[in-house]
Amino acid sequence: MFGLFLLDINQNQWSDVFYNIVSKAANVGTLLGVEGSYDNKLHVMSAELHLPSPVLLTRECYFGRYSKQLSHSTWGVVDISLEKFLPSPTSNFSKRPSGCLITGMPNGYSKVIWVEHVEAEHHADDYFQSLFTSTLAFGATRWVNSLVRYSEWLQSLYATALVADEGVTIAQAGRTSLLKLADRMMKTFCGNVSSTADNPWTQMACSSYVRIMVKNNNIKESGKPLGTSVVFTTSIWLDVSPNRLFNFLRHENSRTKWDALSRRHTIREFASILKGENPGNRVSLMRANNSQGKLVICYLQESYQDSTGSYVVYAPLDEQAVAALIHGSNPDKVMILPSGFSILPGRLQEEDDRNSRSLLTIAFHIVESRTSKPFIAPESVEIIYKVISDTVNSITDSVLYHNHRNNWMDDWNS
Structure with a gap:
């Protein structure tokens, strides 16, 4: 099931797959879970997110990533910010409960439902403000589009x-x-x-x-x-x-x-x-x-x-x-x-x-x-x-x- 790679990737692979969004990422530690299983696993991560222009400031945050198997063919991955527990002067972006549901389909494809609920400081020139006040910069559509792009790249490798x-x-x-x-x-x-x-x-x-x-x-x-x-x-x-x-x-x-x-x-x-x-x-x-x-x-x-x-x-x-x-x-x-x-x-x-x-x-x-x-x-x-x-x-x-x-x-x- 293609979508399950989202559970398997480490911080380097995550920024590699979503390179047009993630500037850098780090795995701070693992709080829950056992080696070799993604079920009931909780990671603490830090990330810097960007848009493709040096005049648009990056956003940084700490968050917990929890993965859970909900049924035989469905997994959930949820992110939530941890700034209250890990305060950082560089954090200017907060993730309310966000994430995705991944369901394996009979034809071998995966159905992915993605939700992003974020709060971001708008420190941007009025010239570029609309990019941050809309869902364009940090919305779920951008993540899903990047996932589709990566899937198409993999398919083209084996054509x-x-x-x-x-x-x-x-x-x-x-x-x-x-x-x-x-x-x-x-x-x-x-x-x-x-x-x-x-x-x-x-x-x-x-x-x-x-x-x-x-x-x-x-x-x-x-x-x-x-x-x-x-x-x-x-x-x-x-x-x-x-x-x-x-x-x-x-x-x-x-x-x-x-x-x-x-x-x-x-x-x-x-x-x-x-x-x-x-x-x-x-x-x-x-x-x-x-x-x-x-x-x-x-x-x-x-x-x-x-x-x-x-x-x-x-x-x-x-x-x-x-x-x-x-x-x-x-x-x-x-x-x-x-x-x-x-x-x-x-x-x-x-x-x-x-x-x-x-x-x-x-x-x-x-x-x-x-x-x-x-x-x-x-x-x-x-x-x-x-x-x-x-x-x-x-x-x-x-x-x-x-x-x-x-x-x-x-x-x-x-």
């Missing part, structure tokens, strides 16, 4: 081989490598754009809504850049529906409209792995060719959308790395610098909701070659501001112009 451009077949091993690398890319991106205290964000002097984070890695680690890298990001509201913004940003045909590095190139998706029923939820391999038809760079991209948020995340890969991945090489050894977008709706979306607005977060991750120190040169700051300003202007001009003219972005469903 049949895919056929790429010109009839080239990518075998199961290659498919698995691509999916695992895309998963790491998404987790890194969500971790990078979080406002967790582990991320040393600083505001850019010329714009309070542009954040810069400098990372210095002096230890050679597989899959991570050596030296100084920089993440820079901003968040803006746009009067365009999340669905149309998502389709614009993910589609190969529109990349040249917002990506300055692609404007003289032809972008083509040459392989994709669908995840679930939504054709926009996919892992893609894209190639950028110059005007002479020569390959310049490849991109690994994952796009994902649900009613509580959307992501378009990508990382450049050279031709050798792509060839190795397609043949099933270890994805953990591939160095990636995820960049991309998160999109939060102004409210929970309904089908064909064209009148809603979107909070778009843009994040770029680059290597800073000018220095090996944990700071960046003034000339690099100027370049960063220009890149993010030009990207914001390009996206705004494209989506707002078409938002008033026609609905051509709604037709990009494949």
